[in-house]
Amino acid sequence: MLLRFLIYGVIGWAAEIVWTAAYELVTGTRKDPLDPRVRVAMTRPERWKLAGHTYLWMFPLYGLGGLAFEPCHELIRDWWWPIRGALWTTAIFAVEYAFGRLLRAASGRCPWDYSYARWHVHGLVRLDYAPVWFTFGLLLERLHDALRGLGG
Template sequence: MEGLQSLPTLLRLYIYGLHGYFVEVTFTALWDLIAVGNFRLQGCSSIWSLAIYGSCGLALEKLSKKLRDKNVPIYFRALIYVMLIYLWEYTSGTLLRLISACPWDYEEFRYNVSGLITLEYAPFWLVTGILTERIIMGRLEQLRWVGVGNKKNLEPQSTLSSSSSANGFASTNGLIKMKRTD
C-alpha cells in the first residue's frame, strides 16, 4: 500500500523506553510489597532507564528478527535475549558509573557481577525477553505509519475497512491514521 511504512525508529525507541520504564516501576513497587509489605506501591526508576530500555528494545528487535528468520526455537531465543539484556545492563551500568550516575547497585545480591548485574534476576529477564518478543515486538510489527504529508493518504482507502472515532483518529485494520486538523 502506498504511503504505509513501519513505525519510525525514534517512535519504536520511545515505545520500548516507556514500556521498560513502566515495567521497572511496577516491578520495584511489587518487590517492595512482597519484601517489606509496603502497600503504597511506590516504584522507582531513573530517567536513564528510558534510554537503556529503548536502545535495548531496538537491539532485541533486530536480534529477534534474525533469530526468527533462522527458525531458532523460542527457548533458545529466550536464553540469547537474557545474555543480551545482561550485556546491555552491564555495559550501560559501567558507562553510567564513569560519570557517577549508575542508579542501581546489586552488591547485596549473592550472585552479582561488579554490582552491575545479578544472576538472581535471570528468570525475570527470561520472561521479559519472551514477552517483549511476543507482545511488544509483535504488536509494533503489525502497526503501520500513514504518511501525513500527502492528503491522499489521509482519506479512507477503499481496500481497507475504516472506522472513525470521536477523538479525530481513524482505525484501519490496525493501522495508525491521523486526521488532519488544518
Template sequence: MNKNKKNFLICGLTGWCLEILYTSLWSGINHDGRLIGHTSIWMFPIYGTAALIVPVYHKIKRWPAIFRGGVYSLGILSGEFLSGSLLKKFHACPWDYSDARYNIGGVIRLDYMPLWMIAGLIFERILCRRKH
C-alpha cells in the first residue's frame, strides 16, 4: 500500500476514534452516564483528508506549534465547510451547528478552532513523527 493511501486510512480511523471519544465525553458532561459516542460513515473520508497535513507540515515544520496548529485549524475548518455544504445539499450532513452562536452556515463553528488546532497537531504527530 502506498504512503498516501496508508495516511488516508490512518487519518480516517484516527478521526473516527477522536470523534467517538469527544462525543462520549460530551454525553458525560450532559449527565448521560452511558457515555455513548457516535460518528457517521461520511466522516471517514472527511477525516481521511487530514493526510494533506503531510505536505503542509514539510513547508511549515520550523514554525512554532501554535502557528502550525493555526494553519491546520484553518485548513480543517475550510474542509469542514466545503464537505458540510456539499453534504447539506443532499440532506446527508451528519452535523448541524445552526443553533451554535459562532456558526457559519450551520456547517462550521468558529469556537471549535482551538479543538481543530489540537486535532491538526495530533494528526501531524501521527503522520510526521521523526524516524530514529
C-alpha cells in the first residue's frame, strides 16, 4: 500500500507539473505573485521555459486519492465507460473541492485559486475541467490495473 501511495503521489505531481507548464504555454498567462486570483501576461521566453509547478500539499492528496479510488474502481469495473468517466469527474471535483476547503480553513488559503476562471466554484474547482477529469479518471483505472498486487 505504501508503494502504491508513493506512485500515485509522484504521478499526480508529475501530471500537475506538465499540466501547468502546458497551460501557461498555451494561454500565455501565469498567476500574479501578488494576487493568485489574477492571471498576468507572460513574455514569449517565459512561456517557453515550460516552468510547471505543484504544491507539497498535493502529494498526500494524490497518494491518498489514488488509494481511495481503488475500491471504487473495483466496484464499477464492469460499468459502461461513459458512466465510469462521469463518476470519476464527479468524485475528483468533490475531493478537490473538499480538500481545498479544508486547506483554506486550516491555513487561511488554498494553494490553488481558480477565481479568475469563468466556470469556477468558490475558486476551488473549475467546471470547464470536466473533460480533463473524465479522461484522467479513466487513465487512473489503467494505472490501478497496472499496480494491482503491488505493496499489499
